[in-house]
Amino acid sequence: MSDYWQGHYDAATLDFDGALLKQVGKTVNGVEVPEGQLALIVGNIISLLVLDKADVLADLCCGNGLITRRLAPFVREVVGIDFSLGLIETAKRTCPLANIEYRHADVTDLPGGFFGGFGKVLMYEALQHFSEAQFGHLLGQLVALAPGAKVLLGSIPDAERLRDYYDTEEKYEFYLQREREGRPHMGRWWHFDEIARSAEPYGFKVQRILQPQALYTAYYRFDVLLERTA
Ligand SMILES: C[S@@+](CC[C@H](N)C(=O)[O-])C[C@H]1O[C@@H](n2cnc3c(N)ncnc32)[C@H](O)[C@@H]1O
Structure with a gap:
């Protein structure tokens, strides 16, 4: 499925x-x-x-740097990582700032100890592209974070509100058809409990957070904040 999403975003870079x-x-x-x-x-x-000016932030699955660039002025340094070469090259070209480093890599395949130098980690609108096993692998790397470090898994499609998004029979059939064809429309819809069950054994306190009502995704997505306790 990783190849599918990598191809999807490389194609989107060119199409748009x-x-x-x-x-x-x-x-x-x-x-x-x-x-x-x-x-x-x-x-x-x-x-x-x-976030504050002392922070070193990892922006996992940063895409074309749209958000990375807007966060950079609020931290000391940010490393943006994405596995779409098209998007990373776009980020370097369109969203450069002196305290941003963009890297082309799969975040499920980072070297051991990678997160040792970071105090804050963001992964926005990307958990939908992970299987439970891939999420588990990432959590195994995140244990290198120091106690008190925070990880925000932003804007996760909520399995309990799938039908609020695909809210007509036609839209729901489209979703099902894409699933059957093995080319999902948006990716995996998560139950909060699945995330909590995965992250707690790695020494994280796990909190479900509703998005601000005015955000266009608030009716079908939620945020999860992980805090390293051990
Ligand atoms: C919906 S986009 C979000 C991009 C950015 N975070 C934002 O909110 O604008 C999802 C991103 O996740 C990236 N992605 C998905 N799985 C990844 C992985 N295993 N490693 C690195 N990047 C990944 C995709 O290439 C894509 O850029």
Whole structure:
């Protein structure tokens, strides 16, 4: 499934050349969301991760750097990582800042101890592309974080509200058809309990957080904050 999503985002980079929000699916009915929505997302991340100028932040699955670039002024340094070469090259070209380093890598395949130097980790709108096994593997790497470190898994499709999103029979059939064809529309819809059950054994306190009501994804996605306890 990783190859599928890597191909999907590499193709989106070319299909939507110059349309940064479309490249990473920040649209409603195919129309890019307004800048105010990005500002809401960024404000929510800053507040949940309690970002400050001393922080070294890892932005996992950073895409084309849309969010990375907006967070960078609030931290000391940010490393953005994505496995789509097209999106990482777009990030380097369109969202560069002196304190951002963009890297092309699969975040489920990072070297052991990678997270030792980070105090905060963000993964926004990407857990949908992970299987439980891949998430478990990432958690195994995140144990290198120091006690008190925070990880925000932002904007996760909520399995309990799947039908709030695919809210007509036609839309639901489209979802099912894509699943049957092995080319999912959005990816995996998660139950909060699955995330908690996966993360707690790795020494994380796990908190489910509702998104701000004004955010366009609030009716079908939720945020999860992990805090390293051990
Ligand atoms: C919906 S986009 C979100 C991008 C960015 N976080 C944002 O919110 O604008 C999902 C991103 O996850 C990346 N991705 C998915 N699985 C990945 C993996 N295993 N390693 C690195 N990147 C991955 C995709 O390439 C894509 O850029």
